[in-house]
Amino acid sequence: MDADGKRYLDFRCGYSAANFGHAPARLIAVAQEQLAKLTQLTQQPSVPMIELAEKLVGFFDLPADSKALFNVTGARAVETAMKIALQHRAGTIACFQSGYHGRSLATQPLSDSSTKQALPWENIWGDRMVRFNYPTGRTLSRHPASWLGVLEDIQAYIVQYPKQLSAILIEPMLGARGYLSPPDTFFKRLADLVHSDGGLLIADEIQVGLGRGGGRSMSAEQAWTPDLMVLGKSLGGGLVPISAVVGSGRLIDLLPSGSESETFAGSPLAAAIAMEVLEYLKELEGAAESLGARLRERLSEVIDHRRVPAWIGGKGCSAFVEWTQAWPFESSAIGASFLQDVAASVSAVASSCLESGLLLHPSGPAGSRLVFLPPLNASESEVEIAAEMFDLALRRLQSV
Numbered sequence: 001m002d003a004d005g006k007r008y009l010d011f012r013c014g015y016s017a018a019n020f021g022h023a024p025a026r027l028i029a030v031a032q033e034q035l036a037k038l039t040q041l042t043q044q045p046s047v048p049m050i051e052l053a054e055k056l057v058g059f060f061d062l063p064a065d066s067k068a069l070f071n072v073t074g075a076r077a078v079e080t081a082m083k084i085a086l087q088h089r090a091g092t093i094a095c096f097q098s099g100y101h102g103r104s105l106a107t108q109p110l111s112d113s114s115t116k117q118a119l120p121w122e123n124i125w126g127d128r129m130v131r132f133n134y135p136t137g138r139t140l141s142r143h144p145a146s147w148l149g150v151l152e153d154i155q156a157y158i159v160q161y162p163k164q165l166s167a168i169l170i171e172p173m174l175g176a177r178g179y180l181s182p183p184d185t186f187f188k189r190l191a192d193l194v195h196s197d198g199g200l201l202i203a204d205e206i207q208v209g210l211g212r213g214g215g216r217s218m219s220a221e222q223a224w225t226p227d228l229m230v231l232g233k234s235l236g237g238g239l240v241p242i243s244a245v246v247g248s249g250r251l252i253d254l255l256p257s258g259s260e261s262e263t264f265a266g267s268p269l270a271a272a273i274a275m276e277v278l279e280y281l282k283e284l285e286g287a288a289e290s291l292g293a294r295l296r297e298r299l300s301e302v303i304d305h306r307r308v309p310a311w312i313g314g315k316g317c318s319a320f321v322e323w324t325q326a327w328p329f330e331s332s333a334i335g336a337s338f339l340q341d342v343a344a345s346v347s348a349v350a351s352s353c354l355e356s357g358l359l360l361h362p363s364g365p366a367g368s369r370l371v372f373l374p375p376l377n378a379s380e381s382e383v384e385i386a387a388e389m390f391d392l393a394l395r396r397l398q399s400v
Contacts, residue, residue, distance in 0.1 A: 011386055012359045013373045015176065016207045018238030020280060021375040027237040027273055027280070034272040042263050048271035056246050059278050060217055060229070067249040070242065070266030074206040074232030075102025077243035078169070080260055081228050082106065084245070085167035085200050087254040092161070093125065094154070094168040096134040097143040098365040100176035101169065101204055110169065112177060112365075130157060130165075134174065134365075135182035140322070140339060141365040147186040151193065158197045167200040167227075172218035175207030178364035179318050179371050184222040191224050200251070206232040206243065211281050211288050211376050214316030221316075227251060237277045242270035281376070288376040291383060292317040295372060298387035306394045319372040322364065328397040343367030352393035358386055 001007050013019055020027065038046065053068040071077040078101045082093060095101070095110040102111060109125050132153055133145035158165060168190065173181035194201050203209075203219045203226035210231065215221040217229060228251060232243035241264075245252065264270070296319045300312045309325045323342050325331070328349075331341035343366060350362045350370055361371040374383060 006357065008357050008359055009382060009386055009389065010359045011372045011374050012361045013375055014238060015233065015361070016210075016212050016373060017233040017236070019210065019212060019234035019376050020237055020277075021377060022238065024237060024239075024280075024377070027239055027276055030276040031239055031269065031273055034269050037268070039269040040264070040267050043261065046266075046268040046271065048268045048275065049266040052266065052271040052275050055275055055278055056231075056244060059282075060220070060246065062246070063248075065249040066247060067252045068244050068246045069252055069255075069260065070244050070271075071232075071262055072241045072243065072264050073102070073104075074204075074230070074243050075104040075107045076262060076265075077206070077230045077232055077245050078102055078110070078204060079104065079106050080255075081169070081202050081230050081245050082167070083259065084228060084251050084254055085202065087256075088200055088251060089163075089166045089198065091164045091166035091199075092128050092130050093166055094130050094132060094157075096132055096170055098134045098136070098141070098174055098177040098180075099169075099171055099204075100174070101206075132157075134170075134180075135186055136180060136365060137182060140324070140342060140368040142336075142339065143365065147182040150182075151186065151189055154190070155193060158193065163198060165194065165197055165199040167202050168194050169202045169204060171204045171208060172222055173208045173213045173315065174365075176363065178322075178369040179208070179213075179314060179320050180365070180369075181213075181218075181222075181315065184224070187219070187222050187224040191226075200227040202226055203229045205229055208316075208318075210234050210277070211284065212316055212318060212373070214289055214292075216281065216285075218316075235274050235277060236270055237273050237280075240267075240270040240273050242266065242274050284376050288317040291374060291376075291378060291380070292319060294380060295319045295374060295383045295386070298383060299372065299390065302387055302391045302394065306391065306398065308394060314372075317374060317376050320363070320369045321372075323368045323370075328394075339366045339368070346370050348397065349393060352397050353390060355396070356389040356393045358389040358393070 056068045057066045100111045101107045133143045135147035228247035236242040310321045310323045326341040326345045346362045363371045
């Protein structure tokens with residue numbers, strides 16, 4: 001509800017931070033109980049923190065010697081994973097075009113920045129960072145690439161610079177740039193490639209993990225095993241900030257004592273809420289994916305009815321509408337101007353949806369996607385309402 005009393009249906013969910021909607025009652029109940037006990041214990045392992053680490057290892061069915069290391073934000077967790085990787089092997093970090101890992105001093109250069117000007121810290125990694133194209137498949141993209149071509153580029157780098165690659169940091173599905181993912185085969189081949197050279201493979205599941213992209217982790221759904229997995233956003237249920245690096249205890253133990261510390265990392269309050277988040281996710285398994293499938297079905301019906309030049313995709317409890325040409329207005333532009341016109345079309349539809357009371361995320365490597373992220377616990381009636389709001393927004397633009 002806004003300042004004027006208008007109600008909205010949030011299918012953006014804080015980019016998956018609020019995966020259970022706003023003010024989820026069962027998480028608030030856990031928070032209230034913990035608030036009356038202990039909220040903060042800096043530099044000491046509290047009971048909730050220890051229990052959460054154990055639950056995370058069990059939740060993802062990891063080997064018994066696996067560990068979890070906690071932070072507050074996703075960006076800090078990525079930085080911690082980078083520290084571990086560089087301690088494993090001092091070398092280069094590989095990332096991908098259109099990827100997003102945060103905007104801290106260390107993570108912004110690893111991310112697809114949307115700033116319009118050069119920033120003095122963009123080259124802070126220097127020659128210790130290398131960037132590859134993310135496999136974009138048939139989607140519109142400013143950096144089109146096939147998954148086979150990307151693997152060939154990475155292999156060529158490894159051949160030219162053997163034993164220099166510290167780690168590859170990758171999202172199993174692009175979060176901030178349109179919920180796009182290559183075939184599962186790509187990740188299996190990528191894992192074999194980086195491991196044959198002795199490097200690490202790190203999965204950034206901050207936005208797409210924990211049920212959003214399907215299953216408990218997207219990497220498991222895609223049948224590959226990262227050396228380290230980075231979690232955040234919805235781990236705190238939309239109530240508290242908490243993130244984690246989960247994976248091999250041998251690797252996590254490489255961090256020297258005192259090299260990683262954060263005042264509010266894994267606080268008793270955040271850990272208690274995160275444990276309830278994991279229990280809630282177990283109960284929603286299957287249902288959340290069915291909800292996503294129903295949403296994609298309804299969106300397909302709407303764009304077919306309205307004859308919008310677009311196609312529907314998504315995995316797990318997510319959906320996107322990808323424009324293939326400019327609509328609701330026509331465009332005869334080519335090249336970059338064509339992409340700008342398509343992106344402007346998506347932005348116009350998103351604004352119309354906002355007017356209808358539906359919050360969505362214009363996204364994609366070229367801005368050609370409109371992403372729907374319903375709460376994992378949304379009802380079928382709320383999915384129907386969202387489809388009707390989307391239809392109303394398109395009808396409004398058709399009549400202009």
